[in-house]
Amino acid sequence: MSALLEHAPPPPPRSDERREIHPVPPRSDRIFVGAVRTASVSTLVVMGLIGLFLLLRAMPALKVAKWHFLTEHQWLPEVNKFGVASLLWGTILIALIALAVAVPVAFGAALFISEYAPRSLKKLLITLTDLMAAVPAVVYAMWGFFWLQGHLLEVSKFLSDTFGPVLPFLRVDNPDTLSSYSSSAFIAGVAVSAVVLPTITSVMREVFSQAPVSEREGAIALGATKWGMIRTVVLPFGRGGIIGGIMLGLGRALGETIVVFLIISPMFDFTTHPLQSGTNSIAPHIALRSTESSGTALSGLLACGLVLFLFTLLINTAAGFVISRSRSGAATEI
Amino acid sequence: MTDTLTTPLPPLPTSAGTPATLSARNVGAWFGDHQVLEGVDLEMKAGQVTALIGPSGCGKSTFLRILNRMHELVPGASLSGEVLIDGDDIYAPTMPPIESRRRIGMVFQKANPFPTMSIHDNVLSGLKLAGKGFGKGRAAEAGDLVEHSLRSAGLWDEVRNRLGAPGGSLSGGQQQRLCIARALAVSPDVLLMDEPCSALDPTSTRRVEETIAAIAHEVTVVIVTHNMQQAQRVSDRCAFFLAAENQPGHIVEQGSTADIFENPRDERTSDYVNGRFG
Ligand SMILES: Nc1ncnc2c1ncn2[C@@H]1O[C@H](COP(=O)(O)OP(=O)(O)OP(=O)(O)O)[C@@H](O)[C@H]1O
Ligand SMILES: [Mg+2]
Numbered sequence: 001m002s003a004l005l006e007h008a009p010p011p012p013p014r015s016d017e018r019r020e021i022h023p024v025p026p027r028s029d030r031i032f033v034g035a036v037r038t039a040s041v042s043t044l045v046v047m048g049l050i051g052l053f054l055l056l057r058a059m060p061a062l063k064v065a066k067w068h069f070l071t072e073h074q075w076l077p078e079v080n081k082f083g084v085a086s087l088l089w090g091t092i093l094i095a096l097i098a099l100a101v102a103v104p105v106a107f108g109a110a111l112f113i114s115e116y117a118p119r120s121l122k123k124l125l126i127t128l129t130d131l132m133a134a135v136p137a138v139v140y141a142m143w144g145f146f147w148l149q150g151h152l153l154e155v156s157k158f159l160s161d162t163f164g165p166v167l168p169f170l171r172v173d174n175p176d177t178l179s180s181y182s183s184s185a186f187i188a189g190v191a192v193s194a195v196v197l198p199t200i201t202s203v204m205r206e207v208f209s210q211a212p213v214s215e216r217e218g219a220i221a222l223g224a225t226k227w228g229m230i231r232t233v234v235l236p237f238g239r240g241g242i243i244g245g246i247m248l249g250l251g252r253a254l255g256e257t258i259v260v261f262l263i264i265s266p267m268f269d270f271t272t273h274p275l276q277s278g279t280n281s282i283a284p285h286i287a288l289r290s291t292e293s294s295g296t297a298l299s300g301l302l303a304c305g306l307v308l309f310l311f312t313l314l315i316n317t318a319a320g321f322v323i324s325r326s327r328s329g330a331a332t333e334i
Numbered sequence: 335m336t337d338t339l340t341t342p343l344p345p346l347p348t349s350a351g352t353p354a355t356l357s358a359r360n361v362g363a364w365f366g367d368h369q370v371l372e373g374v375d376l377e378m379k380a381g382q383v384t385a386l387i388g389p390s391g392c393g394k395s396t397f398l399r400i401l402n403r404m405h406e407l408v409p410g411a412s413l414s415g416e417v418l419i420d421g422d423d424i425y426a427p428t429m430p431p432i433e434s435r436r437r438i439g440m441v442f443q444k445a446n447p448f449p450t451m452s453i454h455d456n457v458l459s460g461l462k463l464a465g466k467g468f469g470k471g472r473a474a475e476a477g478d479l480v481e482h483s484l485r486s487a488g489l490w491d492e493v494r495n496r497l498g499a500p501g502g503s504l505s506g507g508q509q510q511r512l513c514i515a516r517a518l519a520v521s522p523d524v525l526l527m528d529e530p531c532s533a534l535d536p537t538s539t540r541r542v543e544e545t546i547a548a549i550a551h552e553v554t555v556v557i558v559t560h561n562m563q564q565a566q567r568v569s570d571r572c573a574f575f576l577a578a579e580n581q582p583g584h585i586v587e588q589g590s591t592a593d594i595f596e597n598p599r600d601e602r603t604s605d606y607v608n609g610r611f612g
Contacts, residue, residue, distance in 0.1 A: 119409060218446040218513070221404060222460035222520065223436030232448060232463065 051309060058303035061296050069303060075268050075285075077297035084307050086270050090185065090280040091308070093271055094260060095253035097189025102197045102253075103246055109197075110204035110245075115230055126205070133198035141259040144191030149182060149263060152190060156181035156275045172276040183265040185279035191263055192256045196249035203248055207241025208234050247319030251312050257283040282308045353381040353554040354420045354437065354523035356401060361415035362582070363396050363405060370396055372582040374415070376573050378524070383546060383555040385565040385591065388575030389606070393583030394558045395443070397575070398526050401556065402438040403431040419524070436464055439522035443529040445509035447516065449502030453493050456501040456512055457483050460520035479519055486549060487515035488541030507538040514545065518553075525549070527557040531564065543568050562607055566595055574603045 025033070062069055064080050072083025113125045157178060164171040174180045181187075211234045219229040235242075261284035271279040286301045293301055356378040363371035371393045378384040386394045399405040400413055403424060416423045424434040439460075447456045457480045461467050468476035480497065484490040489511040493504070501512055510530060517525060527546075531539040546555055546568045559565050565572055572594040577583035587594065587603045598604040 212446075214442065214444055214446040215448060217404060217407070218442065218448070219459075219463060220407065221402060221435055221440040221442075222463050222516070223432050224463040225432060228463045232451075232459065236448075236450065 047313075051306070054302055054306040054309055058299055058306045061299035061303045064296055065300070065303075069300075070307075073268055073270060075289075075300075077293070077295075077300055080296070082297075082300050084282065084304050086268050087280050087282045087285050087304060088307060088311070090264075090271050091254055091282045093185050093274060094189045094192060094256075094279065094281055095250055097186055097274060098192035098196055098253040098256075099246065099250060101190055101193035102200055102249060105193075106197055106200035106204060106245065106249075107242070109201045110208055111230065111234075113201075114205045114208040115226065115234065126202075129198045129201050129205070133202060137195055137256065138258050140191060140195050141262045144187070144194070144259055145262040148191055148194075149187050152187050153178045153181045156184065156186055159186075160275050169273055170275055172273055180277055181275055183263060183277045183279075185264070185271050185274040188260045188263045188279065188281070189274070191259045192253050195256055195259055196252050199252060200245040200249040203245030204238065204242055207238040207244075211237040244319060247315060250315055254312055254315070255283055255308065256281075257287050260284045261287055352523060353552060355380040355418075356438070356524050356554060356556070357418045358397070358401070359416045359418065361397065361400060361413065361417065363393065363400060363413045364411065365408065366410045369582040370577070371400075371413075372584050374583075374585055376585060376588060378554055378556050379571070380420075380554050381551055382570040383550050383557065383568050385569035385572045386556065386558045386575060387560070387562070387565050387572060387606070388583070389577075390560075392575040392577040394575050395528050396583075398440075398528050398556065398558055401524070401526055402435050402440050404435075404440065406431075436460075436520060437522055438524040438526060439517035439520060440526045441510070441513050441517050441528065441530045443532055445506060445513050445533065447501035447504070447509050447512045450500045452498045453484075453501055453504070453512060454480050454497040457515050457519050460516055464520065483515040483519040484512075486518050486545055487511040488538070488545055489515055507534040510534060511538065511542065514542065518549065522553055524554040524556065527555065529558050529560065531559070531561070539564070562595070562609070566591060574600075574606060576602060576606075 061077075061082075065072065065082060069083045071085050072081060073086035073089075075082045075087075109125075109129070113122055113129075117125055156172075157175070160170050160172055160175055160181070164175070172180045215233045215237075216229055219232045224232065260281045264280065264284065265278050266280050266285065266288065267278035268280060269278075282304050286304055290298065290301055358374055358376045358378075361371060361374040362369060374397060376384070386397065388394055396405060401417055401424075405411050405413055413425075416425060418424070419434070419437060422429065424438075448459060451459065455462075458467060458476060461479075468479075481490060481494075484493065489508060492508060493499075493512075501509065504512060510533060514527075514530065531542050534542065543564065546557065549555070555568075557565075557568065559568075569591045571589065572591045573588040574586045574594065575583050576586045587598060587600045589599075593599075594603060595607050598607065
């Protein structure tokens with residue numbers, strides 16, 4: 001590099017010309033940049049390789065099923081009639097139910113921890129959420145299966161009885177027997193919400209607590225209530241983090257395996273009644289079938305994996321686009 | 335450029351504030367166990383400009399923040415004594431802090447507009463936060479108030495054509511004047527200013543000083559400044575703060591600005607105002 005600089009001294013710039021600036025970074029910087037660049041490129045490469053591997057192994061099944069793989073809801077590889085449609089739909093449905101439960105709770109918890117909790121309680125709560133995030137999913141799975149399910153049956157029945165007459169999708173067959181409500185997408189969704197709750201909470205809390213003190217004080221000095229300050233400063237500042245947290249939670253919920261696996265009873269129809277027993281999801285389906293499958297059937301499972309992989313990739317990319325830098329006062333209507 | 339302040343201002347759409355007398359009685363302040371102020375007695379008379387001067391770290395900002403209940407926001411901060419606004423203790427249990435802060439506005443040393451909120455909305459943010467915003471039907475009134483406040487702060491001519499631009503797109507000095515406009519828009523009875531000109535160029539500084547002169551009859555101004563000329567130019571009364579080693583900040587001398595600068599009774603005051611302070 002230094003040799004380059006020695007010969008060929010650049011001609012003195014004409015004063016009215018825009019100069020091109022080529023800073024020569026010091027050696028330590030170049031090494032560091034090289035290292036981080038390698039790291040980031042290798043993540044991309046690994047991602048690409050995973051995608052490629054899935055695609056190659058999925059090809060045999062995709063050749064058999066063609067585009068029907070995306071529209072077929074049955075899973076009968078013996079008669080070459082299999083597809084990801086009902087699985088993907090179930091996956092999305094369970095994830096959405098999980099988010100519907102987790103997001104409001106996480107939002108409230110994050111606001112409470114960052115804005116309202118006294119200092120001592122704050123530390124405790126932060127440790128607790130971190131701890132919750134570290135609990136293995138199988139623990140939530142057992143909790144969901146052995147405890148939550150039993151308690152949610154009555155809730156399901158209540159929801160169905162109360163809102164079923166107006167919202168037909170909440171109705172179930174045999175509404176009077178509690179077992180009609182077990183192993184449902186709703187129960188799986190609520191159990192998954194416990195898995196994603198700590199993740200979403202800590203992402204949101206982190207961005208809320210980064211809202212600048214000077215802007216907070218500006219609002220408070222104008223006579224804002226705490227809530228007014230939060231709406232003017234904290235929420236607009238944290239908007240990106242709110243969306244980011246939700247997307248992160250969605251990503252986890254889509255891929256959640258063991259919790260859903262233990263709770264649902266697999267069914268290859270489109271789940272139109274989330275309170276009704278029986279639904280399905282991609283990840284648990286792969287887990288359930290992979291040991292007993294071979295040939296086209298196994299290849300079909302890898303194709304399911306590919307669909308899930310691409311779908312989560314899409315969600316995360318979309319999140320990246322949505323999360324634009326936002327600051328206090330953005331789009332607030334106080 | 336025409337001088338905006340010589341042209342008469344349109345009448346205020348909302349009732350202008352009535353200047354209030356603020357008196358601090360035997361005020362002390364702590365951060366944790368560290369006492370930074372002790373026995374501060376100061377009367378900031380209605381409709382006058384009081385300047386607080388003193389070396390760095392002697393507790394001027396702390397004192398100013400005590401005057402509108404911002405001090406208590408710092409974790410571990412505590413205080414003693416009382417602060418009376420027209421005779422009512424702002425720390426009385428019956429006095430909600432929000433109420434005090436609405437009557438006693440504040441401009442900070444570092445400009446802190448809401449960066450992505452428009453200039454127009456920034457000016458009105460105080461009213462909206464107080465739940466007194468103009469509804470959709472009163473846009474004209476809102477516009478008048480925005481213009482009046484921005485004129486008072488000497489910013490109108492620079493931003494009149496881009497009121498929809500975000501507050502963060504202004505230069506540092508413009509942002510500071512936007513904060514002044516924002517504080518004036520709620521027509522406070524008292525306006526506290528903590529080194530409002532420390533980041534401003536001479537022209538903006540002059541504007542702000544003119545603003546202070548122009549509003550002094552309708553709002554009591556308390557200003558912290560390190561600029562002795564500025565203190566002399568803008569203030570009616572002056573208080574000199576000092577903290578010695580192992581001794582919390584206190585007022586060494588207070589009185590009319592003329593006395594403080596021309597006839598100081600205390601040697602330390604005369605050293606400080608004449609720039610001979612170690
Ligand atoms: N948040 C805080 N926590 C702990 N101590 C603080 C805090 N803020 C200020 N202090 C201390 O209180 C004392 C007074 O600080 P203050 O900011 O009031 O000084 P000041 O007179 O405004 O100084 P300056 O002219 O530099 O702004 C200082 O000794 C400072 O270290
Ligand atoms: Mg200060």
